[in-house]
Amino acid sequence: MALSRRAFGVGLLATGIAGTGGYFAVRDRPELRGLLGTRTNLFGFIGGEKEAFLADPDVVDAIKRYGLSIDSRVAGSVEMVREQTLLSQNPQFLWPSSSIMVDIARQSGVKIRDDRVMLNTPVVVYTWQPVADGLFKSGLVTVIDGHHHLDLKALLDAILAGTDWSKLGVNALYGRARIVSTDPNRSNSGFMFSGLALSLFSGNVATSDDLAQYGGKVQSIFRNMGFKSPSSGKLFDQYLAGGLGGEPMIVGYENQLVEWALADAERWSRIKSGQGAKPVVLYPRPTVYSAHPLIVVDETAERLIEVLTSAKLQELAWAKHGFRGPLGTATGDTKSPIVGLLPAEIDAVLPIPDAGVMLSLLNMLAS
Template identity: 70%
Template sequence: MAISRRAFGLGLLGLGVAGTGGYLALRDRPELQGLLGNRTELFGFIGGEKEAFLADPDVARVVDGYGLELDVRVAGSVEMVREPALLSQNPQFLWPSSSIMVDMARQNGIKIRRDDVVLNSPIVVYTWGPVVAGLIKTGLVTSTMEGIQQLDLKALLDAILEGADWSALGVDALYGRSRIVSTDPSRSNSGFMFAGLVLSLLSGDVPNATALTEFGDKAQAIFRNMGLKSSSSGKLFEQYLAGGLGAAPMIVGYENQLVEWILADPQRWARIQASTSAHPAVLYPRPTVFSAHPLITIDPAADRLLEALTTPKLQELAWTRHGFRGPLGTVTGSVESAVGGLLPAEISSVLPMPAADVMLSLVSKVSA
């Protein structure tokens, strides 16, 4: 059957309108920007503990689908919201490891568009099997019915302040005075969060300026006892694994760090578990603090990154491959059996952090 020129023209017009309408509809869907060729390069700073997550090929594919190419540089959470040398580089987004950093960013004049918590990870203590065994004997570590090891951090801090030797804590494999090491609280978030937790435990409440005056010297003594402190949570964790029991008996870190390390090579972890040498162990301070990871967008284009990071796909990858909990501190998938027994489904005993002004004064004191 022959088609008239008029009908043919109307058909082409209809296809054109449909194509235009389809394009306009797709243009408004951020997850399809990559398919349309709409590519945007974003520059920003991130905490080092999230570097492997963003380097994950499956994570990169989702971000690429949003038409984004990321130029990320690692910086301490405190540094990225305070240091003029970093802020003068005009980052389009910041991804620190504490919600307090949002307030600090505003205080430093950063023009924030959005700030949404994307990931969560509780502060934990990393140590070694012989240390755990000793602390169990002296009552500083107890096990839940699920086999999760919980640490009485207040009792440990009191012992450190009293100058107790490791042997007094039941750890005969170590010599000298007991200590726990965190990152530099003036540069890195895990040390920053630990400083707030220490002051809260010493004061017995969420500390204010009065509590800082009363208990600040004790908090300072805890940090002075650490000696040299790393500027990065990732570097400290690497030093812990490389140094072993003698060099790094107890450090402060994020829950996700050991999970991520195990999942990178489950067979390596199985060999370590089967060996007779000291193996890494994780203790959950009771109480602890949650380290929220808010994405701070400065440039409008960075809003698209926020959309990508909060998709169910990336939230699942964050937990199952990298050990990050979701925005509410909940699990977002099933982990492999290699780490399943290490992780509590919920963190039930959590303290709030002191206000930003108290934290800034605390950090100045413990870093002096």
């Protein structure tokens, strides 16, 4: 009996040691912290184009394994780093859609502990097959390896000149050619498009002198748009719902159509094989990259950088949502169904003008 008790005690001791060792093993592996049962909830603002990514059950589960959960609320990239009504809610992190927002956040008094680009996606123009075919005939669109490239400067010049769609080879549409973006004072895609347009008119990365000379042209482009959505996600939804007649051309992000197609493969297959007008992605030459920097405001959110740059999260971002990695390249299976939809690399890219020029441009556009 004594031997039995002794064996039982040794067994308990061994179990305790194994359990303690297991605890420290899990604690020291960040991707398994969630198994300990403790979880930190983080609150912050994100750009609308990342809403589906953070709501993805696979992404939520992967983040939980790190002992985190995210309470994210959608806000325009520009407003989240400038509007005191949002900043006064004490977000622990901000996740806008442009690296320049880091500088603007600092100028707005945000105390930044750290920042790092998590994802990348280029700014593109979404249109429909009849428009793409017409612009191809008129020389504004070229097709390289199955991907459509747009001479955006020529298109903007035509819009400023009040050119009809028919003069651009698009007989399916009536009236003057137009393109629509989001509100540049609220949403990043409109913000970046305004900077790209200014640089195209100036012939290089725009400076304050270029703004004085060409800012009026950018104003005219945006004035002709009429109502501008506050969110890239909402504008993309309007594009899909409005169709060829409602939204002939909009500014968006490369990943949006990919994410939408992957969300319902059967729907995408029906659209591709159907008789109606099909969505087409036009890559402006040059374009600008929408880098997505995570801005850490509170120290409790510092672990998010580690989580979002992990191999698992990067692969999910690419394979299910079409986001490129921090360097603008694929971060997942190169045999994924989305590979054929995306160019392997985006080689014609302009930097965005500096924060001072962009803030002055925003003030001009707001007026």
